Amino acid sequence: MLLIASPAHQEPIVPFVILLTVILVIPLLFERIRLPGLVGLLAAGVALGSDGFQVLNQESESMRLLSDIGLVYLMFVAGLEVDIGQFNQTRDRSMGFGTFTFLVPLVTGIGVGRLFGFDWNAATLIGSLLASHTLLAYPIVSRLGVVGNEAVTVTIGGTIFTDIGALLVLAICIGINAGDFSPLKLVILLGSLAVYTVVILVGVDRVGQEFFKRSGNDEGNQFLFVLLALFLASVGAQLIGVEKIVGAFLSGLAVNRVVGDSPVKEKIVFVGSVLFIPIFFVNMGLLIRIPAFIKNFTSPQLFGLTAAIVLGLIGSKFVAAFFAKLAYRYTWQEALTMWSLSLPQVAATLAATLVGYRVGMLTEGVLNSVIVLMLVTSILGPILTTRFADGLRTQNLPPEVLDLTAESGLAAIDPSRIIVPISNPDTERYLLEMAALIAHQQSGQIVPFAIAVHHGQLDTPQLQAAIKRSETLLDNAVNICKELNAEVEAVLRIDDKIAQGISRSSREQNASLIVMGWQRRSRFQERLFGSVIDSVLWASHCPVAVTQLLKSPSDMQQILVPVENLTQRSFAALQLAQTIATENQGRLIILHICDRKTSASKQAWIHSQLLLLSEKNHPAYESEVQVVPSDDVVKAILSAAHSSDLVVLRSSRRSSSAGGLLVGDITFQVAQQVPCSVVMLGEPERIARAVLANPNL
Structure with a gap:
């Protein structure tokens, strides 16, 4: 074993540097080999601990402090x-199912504890470890568009x-x-x-x-x-x-x-x-001590404990979902979805296990068994959710849901007054051309908008320079709009923050759509520095089209729009793509990625519904529907995008975490890698909440 004996190793900052390196590198490596990043962090802890390179000491003050902060966080x-x-x-049904999925695993865990010789107090604690669950598969049901299903809502x-x-x-x-x-x-x-x-x-x-x-x-x-x-x-x-x-x-x-x-x-x-x-x-x-962990699989007693905890959890959660099925008359598809959603044991389970282990109530064998439980359920739960929740889409979508009517008011894009924030003269023209395309069908008005950012007094030379630059941008924008035969009204605003200035002005100007530019960055940069777009998406009262345009929008002939699910939330992006295709007399490709295990009959049903939707709403232009079975959604979309001029995506404004670790967002990954122009359409918060609140949408 390697032991770092340098005096520098005694400094508290050294373990912190090592931890930062591990957190940055290890999850990425494990995700490349299709293993969860959490597994990589656990493996790194084992490798750097007392049974490995002895680089980190979990008894050190700095390590305990950082770990405790992580625990409460x-x-x-x-x-x-x-x-x-x-x-x-x-509320009532959520509490009902919560009671079922709490008490049944609790009783099962107590039984397992007593069976393996634990006293009543420790056995009850083991039962409580099985009673909670982590919504690890929430991004899956969100992507499939079944969050509005009552069984899913009750489980959440x-x-x-x-x-x-x-x-x-x-x-x-x-x-x-x-x-x-x-x-x-x-x-x-x-x-x-x-x-x-x-x-x-x-x-x-x-x-x-x-x-x-x-x-x-x-x-x-x-x-x-x-x-x-x-x-x-x-x-x-x-x-x-x-x-x-x-x-x-x-x-x-x-x-x-x-x-x-x-x-x-x-x-x-x-x-x-x-x-x-x-x-x-x-x-x-x-x-985790490697000899003790291996012993959990080689010792009949400890292997039996591990198997009993894992199988007890899986079985008791199934029984709880079955009780909910009987009590609330859910279908088998809904009951199995509830079961799979309630399987993963990560956040509360691991936190409580660590607490119980530290005070001496739980043995090392239980700790290792819970680690195995976390690994099994965090992999099994999302896999089962993908399979069972997929069936809820057809089960809960009546034909009228596929009718994008003007009366619904939930997914329609209104091009009557489009605000275009202007800050970069190099991208100004393409943004205005895109806005003109969208506005043309209903003779909408374009509002070029510039912000002179300033803090403090209003008589400084810096503010005067900012105003002059903004006026130059707006003058150029007005000339471009006149070339495009678009009605135009320029707006200049002085504000101390860009995002708030855009959001407030769009409300004051009664905008129906915001069209703004975006620069591709890494996920880290986007999360840390990309707050302007995030803030506008969160605060805006109207839809926001975030664009990166590599060519003139008027030259875009092949428009690709991936449709994740057959719900109203997908239709705003579809309508925007239809508008661009119609204006350019181009070709629209509607792409739906389904699981490889999806039956041929179900693929044909999805294809027919998407084709019907396309023909009903815009029969004038050429369109094609593609239903592609694939296990890698991002790869499938990128493959189709190679022959396209523009990809239109729906940008979800809901962030999700799995046990506290960020889950990769398909929209973000596609936007980062797509080889052509891209538009990401974000919904205003009130519309997103209205859609989620209505199970029929």
């Missing part, structure tokens, strides 16, 4: 990612009940394990916990609403407020004798409504996902 993000709105839609809402229930059981078990525990102390603990929960959920929410209202657009102070709420809640939980992860989860629920889907939430999740939460998983790897 993991549970905080789990609470933050819970969709309170969806829970409220089906049930997460609140299971996670809170599991953490309450953990708190009681840890309290009992501390010794000198009586019924009176149990009552005091539960009473303190009840008061504490109300204080956090109500107090933090109200204070947060007031603080965000008063702080305006100061995202820095808002971010610091959220962090303060997280760690104050964690410390408060410890003061009443409860584990800090309980406080972290409750604080996540408390600030959920405050931050919404704002850029502040994106930054909160980003910081945790790229730094603290990965460190937690590396630390979990440091706890």
